[in-house]
Amino acid sequence: MAEIELRHIDKHFGPVHVIRDVNLTVKDKEFVVFLGPSGCGKTTTLRAIAGLEEIDSGDILLDGRPIQNLRAADRDIAFVFQNYALYPHFTVYENLAFPLRAVGTSRDAVDSTVRSVGRSLGISHLLRARPSALSGGDMQRVAIGRALVRRPKALLLDEPIGSLDAKLREQMRIELKRLHYENGSTSIYVTHDQVEAMSLADRIVVMNDGVLQQVGTPTEVYLHPANLFVAQFIGSPVMNIAAATVSEADGLAQVSLEDANFELPRELLGMLEQKHAAGDLSLGVRPEGVLVSHEARPGYRPAEAHLIQPFGGFDIVDLRVGSRTLRARTSSGYVDKAGDRVFARLDPAQAHFFDTRSGASLDIRLAG
Template identity: 80%
Template sequence: MAEIELRNVNKWFGALQVIKDVSLTVADREFVVFLGPSGCGKTTTLRAIAGLEDIGSGEILLDGKPIHDLRAPDRDIAFVFQNYALYPHFTVYENLAFPLRAVGTSKSEVDSTVKSVANSLGITHMLKTRPSALSGGDMQRVAIGRALVRRPKALLLDEPIGSLDAKMREQMRIELKRLHYENGSTSIYVTHDQVEAMSLADRIVVMHDGVLQQVGTPTEVYLHPANLFVAQFIGSPVMNITPTKITDAGGKAQINLDREQFELPGELLGQLQSKQAGNDLSLGVRPEGVLVSHDDQPGYRPVEAHIIQPFGGFDIVDLKIGDEVLRARTQSGFVPKPGTRVFARIDPSQAHFFDSTSGQSLDIRLGE
């Protein structure tokens, strides 16, 4: 059992509050990813759990027992840093063995544990090698292995693959996922890379300015963003966000974007009008929710393709609607060149609505 719980945790650096009343429970064997921009408080929160930072107020519990007053070595939590932090004069074997030798583990147990962890990481052939002869990915494997040999209750990882190239990051993501399944340790992983978060996490904790913005599965935070920050931080390209007005068009909800109007089903009209109630609204729709056609069909409006970004299996096309731009995802080559006249509509099942002032989602979705 290795449940981690944060209760109303706050942290200040002088007058600057970097963690603001954070409460969160990470279940036993769960893989949770802290995601957010630089300076949002995610690494400081991770370091506070590890005991590398003191907290100003609140509680941190491991298996229901408070640990926020314990020294880092007494918390039974392993920490993997971004910069590897290997001993350069030690071989890989000696680096892996060091945490065990430091607590007086027997020679035979050290040897069996090191070889077992090295085998799971695929670095057995490197055991006699020094870090200077290793690639960045191999050094990170050794750093992770040095954390795993202790069999800690929890494993904390601070952007461990952020300095690797794109191909190596992809490979390491797969390795980290596999290791988590095999070892079953409770894991918290910090990153600013949403691809890492979406591919690794059981749940994602989105942070901004020291505040938890949303906690949910990758699917939940992508399909049901809690606010404008999450909507525009998750997804690549990000969600289209544009101010809008809702009017009644013969029982249907009419959305006004610049000089064009898009219609949505009437079942949304009452909800939108009551929520609008004099407040400014913003429409959110992801690029795959902007439907594009070469033919003029009911509900579609004429638009002009502006910028086309090919991504191999698909294109991202910027569509000009007056002074507004809607970004759409299409099949590769569907829009042949900029300036092409096409027709677009908004998929009503993928339309999101937000209060423009507070940024909060209005939780209005078709069929919900």
């Protein structure tokens, strides 16, 4: 068992408050991803768990035992750095063997473990090579292998594939997920890349300015963002966000985005009243929640295609609706060219409402 718990963690670098009262439990064998922009505190939190940074206050527990005062070497936690940190004068075999030899593991056990990990990572044919002869992906496999040979209770990874090209990153994401399931270790992974987070995580921890913004499964943080920051940070392209006013019109709720008006179910009015949210509203809707039609239909507003971005299996189309621009996701080639006239409406089930001042989601969910 390897459960990691953070209780009221705080950390300053001089006057800068880097980690602000962080509370989190990472379950045994769980793969958790810390996601956020540069400088949000995610790497500092990871290093604090590993013992590479001292915290100012709070507790870090491993299997219920406080470890914040233990040396990094005594925590039974492995750390994979972004820059590989391999010994250039050692072969791959020697790099993998080094952590085992450092704790006095027998020669036969070292050999057996190194070759087993080499097979698991697909680098058995590279054991005699030195790092200078390896590709970036192979070096990252060696770095991960060096962490795995000790069979640590927890594996911490700090943007380990950030410097690889797109194709290698995709391959390594698959490898990392496979290795996690095979080894069953508790894993915490730091990245600023939401694609990595969504594809790897059992749960995502979204951070900003040292504060946990939301903790949830990839589906939860994508479909039900807790606030405006999460709504705009998760998703590519980002969620459409606009200041909105809501009023009653013809027995429906009319949502006005400046001069662009959309109809939503009347029940929205009652939900807003229950939330005491009369003003300072922001509407959020992801591109797939902006529905597009070639023909005029009830509830659809005239729109003009402004920019089309083909992505192979789908297109992202910027639509001019009144004076507003909304980004929509359509099937490939659905809108032929910029300047084409189409019609758009908002999918009620994908409409999010936020308090503009606090940024918090009002947690309003309408039926489609």
